[in-house]
Amino acid sequence: MRHFLRIFLSRPIPLAGLAIFAVIVALALLAPLLFARGPFIIVGMPLLPPGAPGLLAGSDVLGRDMAVGLAYGARISLLVGITSTLGAVGIGVLLGAVAGYYGGWLDDLLMRVTEFFQIIPNFVLLMVLVAFLQPSLSSTVIGIALVTWPQVARVVRGEFLSLRGREFVQAARTLGMRDGAIIFTQILPNALPPIIVVGSMMVGSAILTESALSFLGLSDPNLLSWGSMIGGSRSAMWVAWWTTVLPGLAIMITVLALNFIGDGLNDALNPRRRR
């Protein structure tokens, strides 16, 4: 573990990523302490520019304080990003492991299913799912998890296919280990690095997808997320640039931090380390 940390923190990109991400998480958690009242409170006239009296980031189309909105918006984005990825990774690892280890018709079945997800435009499928489950936080999380698990399954299947042939796995079989033990104690630990890297990238793309859904109005209206802030400002943008620019910047910085962390993980965990 020490070795991994030394490599991970030695390069500027992952270090910066971790720092930014930590700030954002802190901002999200401490929002109630930093700001007296919630993000929905109307504090003045709509569309006041940043720097107007008492408004660090200006007011949005309803006269609400955008700084508070940005802080609370972080909660939704992080929550959706992390939970949907955990869900997708859970399903993906399970199916990928079984298909990769046993192969045969199970593997073919999984490949056909992942192919289906490659053929149907993913975002349209996600919209249908969210429309069916009625837009809400849980429908967004379930929708994103259901649409993105094939990415993890493909990676895990690939890893299991290559590791299954390795000699230490054959040794485990000769030693009388049951399949379950082999999968979870022998193969999975060695398949973790690529899963962790894919997982970190997926948190970022899940945040982007959630913001896209709420931008199109397919999210729970009672919740304020960065995407819904941008969605609400499509017309206001023409008279008040900050209503669109600021939430967008927040999304970009968060996802960028996650991409930096992902790049750092990929480098630190990758056995054939370049450089």
Next chain:
Amino acid sequence: MLDRRAVLGGTGLLAFPAQGRAADKRRIINAMMTDEPAHLNYPLFNTRIMQEICGNINESLLLFDWQFKPHPNLARAFEMSPDGMTYTFHLRPDVRWHDGVPFTARDVAFSCGVMLPQLNPRSRNAFSHVGEIKVVDRCTIRFDMKQPFNAFLLSLMASSAPMMPAHIYEGTNFRTNPFNFKPIGTGPFKFAEWRRGQFIHLARNDHYWRPGQPGMDGIYYRLCPTPEQRLVAMESGAADFAMADDIDTVVNSRMVANPNVVARSDAFNGTGEISVMEMNQRRWPFSDRRFRAAFMHAIDRNFLVKAINFGLGKVATSPIPSNLPYHDDKAVVKYPFDPARARALLDEMGMKPGRGGVRHRFGIMMIPDGGGYWTRAAHYIKQALSEVGLEVNLESTDWPTFSRRSGNWEFDVDCNSYGQYGDPAIGTARFFLSSNIRKGVPQSNIQGYNNPEVDALFHQAAVAVDPAEVQRHYSRLQYVLTRDVAMVWLYERQPMFFYNKRLKNVIMGPNGPADGFGSVTLA
């Protein structure tokens, strides 16, 4: 209060891109449509975009001025018997349909007797009062009423009673008649071409009966799906008209300040639309008048209009809009913004604040308007109600879900708006008559409001002949409805109508576009 324009001006964003083309001398009007109508059968499909397009094709017997007094149109003259039981119309002899067939009393009899009642719910109410329609001769037609109906003339307004060609529709299935896609009318413009997903083109009717009209050679209604796209189209001169919901109220100030554009807020007085919230009065606590009153007191409707809706509209004090006949401000019970009074009412009901100060939780079903002014109003009201301990869960929907849930009464509170169309009997009655409580049908008395006195008053007002008697009934009605808080009236909408200053004579009456653009000419 800070003058918004100064603030916007300050940010240097009021600069306008140069006009796309120097004041265009071509005699073509470029209008826009938010989405494409399914077909152009006016009575069958009566949305706003249909009124704006078919208003140029199908005409009505009468036109109405700003005081809603009737003026000749297809009917050059008309008489009403003193007891209000018979109406006789004398048609213009020289009117021809776009396909050259002469317009006769037979067309009027077919339209008012068969097609309109069958297809259009609003016409059905109006013509249900008619006993018999007699074709006296080619140019004269007489309506014998079952009982007097003083709103009968107003129900002949363009959007409620467009005259349809008998020789095209009689004996056919109105829904699948091919002419639904190439309508025939008598109006200043006739149907030319419809290129799906792009535009609908109306060309000038050279044989139009009104001398000197139409002033222009044609109209293009181009598909322009998003509000920002329509804003840019108006500013760049690519579009001459922007009607009602075309432009989001957020950028209203930018349009008003645009030197190339004329802004009119009275073009839709005829419709007299009120933005409301309907309560499902079958469910507690919405069944309790005090709760509804507290709901009204909790909302600062002046702030709602000035800030949230950027100054467009006027606080609605009565079920009948202020700029329409029979509005009586003295008769109504007023509900000023008074959170303390609201809390008192809720306490009186025994609805004490529980954990976290929350007295009651309920849902508000929103209109799927893509984050427009409806959504913003709902968000403001949720915020205002939370101040008095009422926690609101905003339910987002799409059109299928909204129609299904409102029609089947599966909601606590929903957002909506209704148009008066000139006379309370036409536009307002349908929301409060107990006879109009019909499951599965959106835009009816979905609240379940049932007050026999109101039913009787609407009936008496409709049949009264003496105008003073009619006013007395409607004043009483306005008192009873507001006393019962039969509905949450938010504000009278003032949909804007913007047109390029290269044109003039665009808005000639309270119906605005619904009366057609025959009179429009180059400025």
Next chain:
Amino acid sequence: MEPLIAIQDLVVALPPGADRAHAVDRVSLTINPNEILCILGESGSGKSLTAHAVMGLLPRGVSASSGHIRFGGTDLLALPPSGLRKLRGRDIAMIFQDPMAALNPVITIGRQITEQIRAHRTLPQKEALALAAGLLAEMGLKDPKALLKSFPHQLSGGQRQRVMIAMALSLSPKLLIADEPTTALDVTTQAQILKLIKRIQAEREMSVLLITHDFGVVADMADSVAVMRYGRVVESGATNDVLGNPSHDYTRALIAAVPRGESRLPPPAEGQPLVQVKGLTKRFSRGGFFSRAPAIVALDDISLSLSRGETLGVVGESGSGKSTLARCVIRLLDPDAGEVLLEEADIAHMRRSALRPLRRRIQMVFQDPFSSLNPRQTVGDILIAGPKAYGEDLKEARRRAADMLSLVGLSPQCLNRLPHEFSGGQRQRIGLARALMLKPEVLIADEPVSALDVTVQAKVLKLLDDVRRQMNLAMLFITHDMRVAAEICHRVMVMRHGRIVEQGPTKDVFAAPSSDYTKALLAAIPGRQAR
């Protein structure tokens, strides 16, 4: 006479953080015209980097920090890159170890050869192709015209190495550098390629710098030899002097470690057979849903018997089916037909649940030290995996693991260290200890030493033999190297294309081989004729 290449005090620095400062430390060598110089050394001795330094092809981050390489009067290290580039391929040419990867997979053979010719001489493509065809013929390749149009993946390993040699000689260079040219090839192919290089060198009177780790190759090929260790030349001189009476003790140890190729084991005691294999057959189907390609027959009617305390060697080239046989016996693969009797029980077609108790009696040692141990487990956990799977008491198993480690010559502290902290030889010892933890009666060794250096190889073979004797194991020993088989096996079985071509006591098979294939295998053993 004037040497063709004179390397003086060459130093090649390694990037910071490597295990030692210099890969090559003040090396001085001379190569005379019309002579083959061999550099002999184990992995990590710096032999390959020295060769690459001459060509100026050192990998990124590694550079020749000082010293001189004089080639006909000019110091290559001082030459600007463009100057060195003109020499490469024209005056000095180089071929590499793995022919599979040394040719660009997406370009035809013809274009890859003409590319080199036209890089140095302006020649129309047609003529260059004709020259290339001539070269391929000179290398002994049949139908050169067709070869020019084919792609690398359509050729065998031997053919590709011949193409590489043809390409290298296309501009008749004065010096050919060959970096372990035959290590990745089969024994028989290896012999042919070495013979080809010897012939070409003699005909063209050019110089060859041959890098190898195999003493036999030095004995057959080299006029003079230099022995390298940890980046330094420990000894150099004419081949007969260095091999005849080595002056440096490292050279002596190297020579001693090379397996003789004669069997020294007493004939096996005739015991009651523990394992009997009868009519074993195994087919692998090819092609997907649509194609009907015929299945490959990996094992065709194999029969053998193995008794306690006896080591049976299975020898054959790659593709002969020897490791499929091993995997079928231990039921890692399910045979299509035939029996595998462990005493009386036929385990060939037994259901997995019934097979499980018998499985612990047969264990296996694997070939690749870097893949046979789970990198994420400590040595202790690796060793107790078997007993744990059979539900034995873990504390007791850990204690036995410590004893087993000392049995295989490792200190018990290794228990809580990770595999990547051990050398190749040590990992094979851990693999053996793991196999012995379940007290097996039969031990299958699948090429256990082929990935190790010669000196380490000798020690591991000795350990395997000691363990066999102490625990009276029946051992099935799989290898492609006849010399290793001779060292350790009582009886030997030669396999080719899934069939047994010959079997019998090692002494008899080596002394008087009956099948021609065995004869060819024996003849191909490098360094066999010299002594």
Next chain:
Amino acid sequence: MNRLSYIGARLIKTVLVALTVVLLSFFLVRLAPGDTATVMAGQAGFADEAFMKSLRAEYGLDQPVPVQLWKYLSAVAKGDLGSSFVRRQPVLDVILERLPNTLLLNGFALLVAIAGGVAMGMMAARRPGSAMDASMTVLSMVFYAMPQFWLGMMAMLMFSVWLGWLPPFGLETMGADYTGLARIGDIAVHMILPGVTLALYFMASYARLTRTAMIEVADQDFVKTARAKGLREGQVARRHILRNALIPLITFAGLQSAILVGGSVLVENVFSWPGIGTLAYEAVTTRDNPLLLGIFIVTAVLVGLFNLATDIAYSIADPRVELGR
């Protein structure tokens, strides 16, 4: 197995996949509550039971589901994808009318992305670990981190609202009715903003892919052989390294065919680009099931064809791969 029978087999497979797509999506789409009749009733503003019942009868929504499925499948077999409820046009016409716009926009975006991505990748791979490598990596990560719709709005804000250089919306200038070359020029100008927005998103992936592929190929033995032959660095890079590094790009482009055909809902929505993306969004929100199914089928078939084309291109680029084995 020769190429023709392989291609035949792949076509059958595409049809089979399209069929499963139809079956799965037929039920998936029906799960959403509410149906098109209620939508049209709601939009009409004035509706009563008679109107609703007649609508349902007209569209066959009142028949049992298996009957609807069987009718639909037999129609699809004859190439008739049914008619769109809301648009009252045959679904196939609507889709074919919109498809070229999406192919045009995405094709342009993909070309820009590949060109930019490969260039960035090569610059990064020339000296791994250098400042250039780090800056290219960071830049591509920034492109990857930007939400597409927001990037589009920023581009619109910058180049249309403030600078006024480029038209922000639609396929062509409204009402201008240009023809011939003028129309092509007009569409090209309109394509710049949405095209570049889409391209930046794809470019990040291509840059990273090219970089890793170039670095990995540069370590292969045949590159050492190329240098040993005395080739100049430029020749080594172009003929040997790049030629092999492009192969993974082809597979990646194949993977993206679903996006190429399916259109980007977000970018088309922001720029009101009349493509399949906006059509799909409209179909979902108005429950226009036949249109939605039509889109799924057409994309399934086209993606199948694109994948086949990518496999053929792959087998041409990499001789080791034989079609069919």
